[in-house]
Amino acid sequence: MSSSAFQFEQLVSRILRANGFEVHEAGIGGRDVGFDFNAKLGNEVWAIEVKFYRTARAQVSLLESAASRLASRGIIAGAWKGMLVVSCQLPPTLRLAFEDKFSITFVDRVDLLNWAARVPELLDELNSLLESDPTATPDASARPNEPTQTSKRLPEDGPPEDTKGTELCRELRALKRGKTTWSAYEELCDRILRYLFPNDLHGWHRQKRTDDGLNRFDYVCRIRPTTDFWQFLLHHLDSRYVLFEFKNYTGKIKQGQILTTEKYLLERGLRRVAIVISRAGAEADAIKMTQGAMREHGKLMLIVDDEQICEMLHMKERGEDPTDRLFELADDFLLALPR
Structure with a gap:
């Protein structure tokens, strides 16, 4: 909380x-x-x-x-x-x-x-x-x-509760990491994003890539400014689009993966924000590179691991706004940004 x-x-x-x-x-x-x-x-x-x-x-x-x-x-x-x-x-x-x-x-x-x-x-x-x-x-x-x-009395029988967040989190935790499951991982990430942000993003454009199989393609979505987080990206970071990348690596992602992602962020293309979904987060040097990209070029890259994805899934299930968690991640990142 x-x-x-x-x-x-x-x-x-x-x-x-x-x-x-x-x-x-x-x-x-x-x-x-x-x-x-x-x-x-x-x-x-x-x-x-x-x-x-x-x-x-x-x-x-x-x-x-x-x-x-x-x-x-x-x-x-x-x-x-x-x-x-x-x-x-x-x-x-x-x-x-x-x-x-x-x-x-x-x-x-x-x-x-x-x-x-x-x-x-x-x-x-x-x-x-x-x-x-x-x-x-x-x-x-x-x-x-x-x-x-x-006020009314509660009925004898309650309505059914949403359990999809729990089911998706359980599926994510059970999915093996690595190259052999990249296709299943990207398909699962697709379902997770559509559950978390059904009204916030539009387009869901797949962009095929040449890579090592662990993140063969990403999504580029157009932002709908329906919540404070998406409004923040649109109005303060001047990003009309957001890039999603799926990293099914067994360990933490490294500098090289962050450098590749940064190349896809285009200031003149109004695409200055990436959300990198990684199974285990990022190494310290990779995080430093995201800080440099923000400090020098105004490009924001948020790295979200399995635990944070599950946290957002449970938030959505409880009727809380998962974009509030993204806002906190962005806030923490920007407040801690070194000179």
């Missing part, structure tokens, strides 16, 4: 307490029960899940995955009601459709700002964390009811 997500979760807990909820951490010893808090409001028992998104716009597929998981796990835990608290803003029609479909209560950033306003220091913290402009945020008092006033 990122530091911002952790701060948001803790702040939501305090806001709920300030609004009459009795809140306790869910799970024992860090065990994942599918939601963050057990809570009581009067005689009602709630299962509450908190989701922090860097992107303020509601992303339907992620919200559906999060809602399905919360409803299913809340029923198993014996909760009466479920609440999904999100940092994004929900259009009224979408909120009504979701609450009708999943029988859980949705609390978005507008509701949170309204609740936090009862304690000024909480409101200041929330505005700071969300980087929100109070003058540009709709007034929640204009809504017909507070979310808890129209």
Whole structure:
């Protein structure tokens, strides 16, 4: 969990307490029960899940995955009601459709700002964390009811949960590394990328290459600026396209592979970003070369290993935005960039 997500979760807990909820951490010893808090409001028992998104716009597929998981796990835990608290803003029609479909209560950033306003220091913290402009945020008092006033009981049977991320991660871990499995690896990477970023990329252009068989071709995709990460690449790095490379090496990739990738990044072609998917990451000298490419030519190369891919797959499955993890990788890389 990122530091911002952790701060948001803790702040939501305090806001709920300030609004009459009795809140306790869910799970024992860090065990994942599918939601963050057990809570009581009067005689009602709630299962509450908190989701922090860097992107303020509601992303339907992620919200559906999060809602399905919360409803299913809340029923198993014996909760009466479920609440999904999100940092994004929900259009009224979408909120009504979701609450009708999943029988859980949705609390978005507008509701949170309204609740936090009862304690000024909480409101200041929330505005700071969300980087929100109070003058540009709709007034929640204009809504017909507070979310808890129209809350529904959880149904007897929960909706099916998304398990595709777990299945893809298991398949990745089981796949042998090396030249003999390069074809299976690139096919698996294709399915992983399409699961993680179904609405973020367009084109999926295969570019055949002459190589040693371990990364015979790459993908060149056109960016759709649907989330903060892709907007960052487009508007701040001036990259309209992103290059994906698949490295099925048994060990860490070396300088030579990074040099080859850099040659495919073209400033005048608006292609200045590469995401290199490598089974075991990169050697120190290869990382230094990526730093030099950024420092001297403004070319960003992010290296993502099996563990990070699985982390993003599980994020997507839980209804979290996997591009938030890429944003953190880019942020860490740029903050640590030497002179």
